[in-house]
Amino acid sequence: MSQVDNEVRPSNFIRNIIDEDLKSGKHDSVHTRFPPEPNGFLHIGHAKSICLNFGIAKDYQGQCNLRFDDTNPEKEDIDYVHSIQDDVRWLGFDWAGEIRYSSNYFDQLHQYALELINKGLAYVCFLNAEETREYRGTLKEPGKNSPYRDTSVEENLALFEKMRLGEFKEGECALRAKIDMASPFMCMRDPVIYRIRFAHHHQTADKWCIYPMYDFTHCISDAIENITHSLCTLEFQDNRRLYDWVLDHLDDFNQPNRTRQYEFSRLNLEYTLMSKRKLNDLVERNLVNGWDDPRMPTIAGLRRRGYTPASIREFCQRIGVTKQENLIEGGVLDACIREELNEHAPRAMAVLKPIKVIIENYPSDSPETINAPMHPNKPEMGTRELAFGKELFIDAEDFRESANKHFKRLVLGKEVRLRNAYVIKAERFDQDEDGNVTTVYCTYDNETLGKNPSDGRKVKGVIHWVEASTAKQAEFRLYNRLFTEATPAAFDTVDEVINPESLVVVNGVVEAGLVNAEVEKAYQFEREGYFCADNKDSTAEHLVFNLTVPLRDSFA
The missing domain is CATH 1.10.1160.10 (Glutamyl-trna Synthetase; Domain 2)
Incomplete structure (x- = not known):
């Protein structure tokens, strides 16, 4: 069990890590983030992440940021930004401070890309998409170094500047991190960290035509915001190596108490798609x-x-x-x-497959008013008024001309209780040309209003109903x-x-x-x-x- 916010809560491996980090002094507070991409509506899988990130921040009296990882303007839309905010608030959470956007950090991200180039750790590559896949290798075979991998620092700086100025076409080149083309982890085989996109951005308009990749952006955004525990789903487990590599090689963030990524299982729910x-x-x-x-x-x-x-x-x-x-x-x-x-x-009553009931001995054409509870076990919820009259609707499934003893609804010649109202007895019925019952003619006992009839009559069945003249379609x-x-x-x-x-x-x-x-x-x-x-x-x-x-x- 985990002791947080003066309560004992069920523990898990993430809470255990946080407890240890706080105990050791590695962190003196907890700061998480929820980082959706604004390219679609949130689903129940995101709800798990929202509850985890915001819930942990609340339990440990910390903070949780809402940050939009908006690095792909071609698939993003401001409507998604608004819907995501609504969803987070509707779930009962609020974020620390202002809403963040990865695009807030585009200037800084550009400078960090320049730092990697200056350290000989990034280069501009002109392999096309097909060639890049070929050079990348497979899970069983190592990749091959790009012919552009050993371009000088000075030339890479000049080429990256030309990328920024829009002097290359989309797909003509990309900035790649120089890591290890023989790595057993595909994400470490010189991944692309910047690509060219001539697309209007919902936050930065047309300022940029180069956009950082998610894996480069995400870790730096976490570090800038002083996130202590970056919680991701398991598909990002291998990418943690790139997350750490980027921060390890940037001077501002290579420190013992910097942010770390931890992965948990994503939600997989039966009969549901999460993609x-x-x-x-x-x-x-x-x-x-x-x-x-x-x-x-x-x-x-x-x-x-x-x-x-x-x-x-x-x-x-x-x-x-x-x-x-x-x-x-x-x-x-x-x-x-x-x-x-x-x-x-x-509680309320609705009839989904209505047939008419006419109570032939009901004395008036005008309905009376019956009080019924809003909830059978919660008198504090009050009551509601129901109209009851000569003509009612019941569900077609609740009437049979004849039935065995297990059918506890209305049967010809037998009685049933109407919920919160009277006992009625079916006397005869009408059918249409297809044999479907259209109207059941009944009599009622006016001494049986409520749950305890004065004559002590025991009626096994109870059915729901709606008075006809006041019913709403x-x-x-x-x-x-x-x-x-x-x-x-x-x-x-x-x-x-x-x-x-x-x-x-x-x-x-x-x-x-x-x-x-x-x-x-x-x-x-x-x-x-x-x-x-x-x-x-x-x-x-x-x-x-x-x-x-x-x-x-x-x-x-």
């Missing part, structure tokens, strides 16, 4: 309705579906932080939101897994595993009070599941509810 490229492909091919489609694992999609910040934070806490790659069961995330909503979501979007296989990334194309029934739309009715349902706020539609009003399409005139999660684990 931005593959998620973008889903969007571009209209296999989903945008980045915030509730079937997407993006934070925007989860938010639109009704997931809460607390449930996502709890999920990240449960899966833990390790160095071992694993595949998280899809039900773990659902369990987190289901447990929270069971505790806190107000609603569209229900029933979301399921986007993929039919637990590991969709293992297939050549998503077309093989895309789930054709990942979204089913039905039209039904809800109780009148839901016309004012707050978007993104989940309700338990009794006996149906947890739903929330869609944050884009739902209006008072056209209610749209998204299925957040079923009442029971659909992954079981």
Whole structure:
């Protein structure tokens, strides 16, 4: 266990490292960072990193920066910058000081590149992309030195200046670090650290036509910001050698207490893709309705579906932080939101497949008002008013002409209780030409309002309902897994595993009070599941509810 912020919290290898660094005096405080590239929307995998970096900073009373690693202007957009800020805040975190951008350091990064050139540790290379791959070698064969590797310092300085001034075409040359073409680690075989891009940048406009590579930028940005623990996912494990090499060879940063990189396992979740490229492909091919489609694992999609910040934070806490790659069961995330909503979501009634019920002995054509609890176990949440009248809607699945003893709903000639209301008895029914039940004619017992009928009659079944004259029409979007296989990334194309029934739309009715349902706020539609009003399409005139999660684990 780790002692932080006057609390004992579950430990992990990163917290153990931090505890030791603080104990030894290597660092007197903790400073982390969350460094997204603004080239797409954040997803649940990023949420794990957000919770880790911001959570550690909070627990150790330290700081966490939000820094955009914006070194590839061709794929970046200011809209992504704004959406990422919204996602971080929505998850319940805030960053230290102003937002940072790697582009803030472009002048310094240029000077550090010049320092490496002056030390004979970087050179301008004119091999084209195909030649560079050929010279690089393979995992089994060492690479070969570029013919430009031994260019003099003076000439490299002049060539790099011509690159900066835009006197070479894109792809004509690049600045490479001079490390070791025989290294067993491919990232150390003279990696490119600057390339030419004639692209407008969302922060620096057209000031630069050369842009530093991520691996060169990231470590220096960490060092400039005095980050103590740079936390990355395991795919950057080999790149740590380059991270250290760059800082070891720059005079400003070659010191014992400088930043260090530590890697943890990325999040792999069943029935989910985590690759931005593959998620973008889903969007571009209209296999989903945008980045915030509730079937997407993006934070925007989860938010639109009704997931809460607390449930996502709890999920990240449960899966833990390790160095071992694993595949998280899809039900773990659902369990987190289901447990929270069971505790806190107000109850309401909705009928997704409505058929009419007419109570023939109901004495009035005008509905009465019944008070029902907002939550059965939380009287402090108050009550809501339900209209009850002669005509109601119930779900088509809740009526049978005949059924065995296991069917505890409405059966012809038998009784059932309406949730929070009366006991009714089915007397007869109408069907359409296809044999579908359209209307059930019932009688009711006006002495049975509430949970404890005065006559002590025991009725096994309870069904939900909505009064017809006050019912509001609603569209229900029933979301399921986007993929039919637990590991969709293992297939050549998503077309093989895309789930054709990942979204089913039905039209039904809800109780009148839901016309004012707050978007993104989940309700338990009794006996149906947890739903929330869609944050884009739902209006008072056209209610749209998204299925957040079923009442029971659909992954079981």
